[in-house]
Each structure stands twice: as structure tokens, then as C-alpha cells.
Amino acid sequence: MPIYWAFLTYMLLKPGVENMEYPFMFNGIDKLLHLSIFALLGYLFMTTFPKIKFYFFIQIMVGYGMLTEILQDQMGLGRSFEGLDLVADTIGVLIGYFVFKRLTKINF
Numbered sequence: 001m002p003i004y005w006a007f008l009t010y011m012l013l014k015p016g017v018e019n020m021e022y023p024f025m026f027n028g029i030d031k032l033l034h035l036s037i038f039a040l041l042g043y044l045f046m047t048t049f050p051k052i053k054f055y056f057f058i059q060i061m062v063g064y065g066m067l068t069e070i071l072q073d074q075m076g077l078g079r080s081f082e083g084l085d086l087v088a089d090t091i092g093v094l095i096g097y098f099v100f101k102r103l104t105k106i107n108f
Contacts, residue, residue, distance in 0.1 A: 004022025
């Protein structure tokens, strides 16, 4: 999980580049990517710390999402704060949390 978290931080904070158009791209793909990568982060976090209380989990995950959005805006590298990205991040970590809970309930 630490390696994924470090990679995710790098990808979220690296300088922005103009997106090229590809056939698979659609309006809102960036929100889907945020949701997906944060779902994986939430799941990996729960596998690493399975006994953490939901309250602390959500504080850490939303705090991380908020911090990366603020840093994107403040660093001036072509990225900006987007509230909908934070919403997608939050929904993603919730999905990761509930998938983990569901899988552990099935397996044990």
C-alpha cells in the first residue's frame, strides 16, 4: 500500500499536460479515474489496517483527497482544485471500504 500511495501522490501532483483525444475518452473520464484510483486506495488501506474505525478511515482518506486537491491548486503546475474531483475521491474510498467489508464478510 505505501508504494501505491506514493505513486498516487506523484500522479496527482505532477505537472498537468494537455489531454490528447483518444477514441476511448469521454466527458467526465477524469472523474471516473479519480473514483477508481481512490476506490483501490480505500481498499488497500483497509487491507493494511483492517481494524481501523470508519470515522478515522474517512477522515484520513478525505483529508488526503482534500490535501492533494489543494496542493494541485497551490503548486501552480497546470492543475487546479476541483470540487467534483473531491466528490469522486470520497465516493471511491467509500466503495473501496465497502468492497473490503463485503469481501471479508464472505471469506470469514
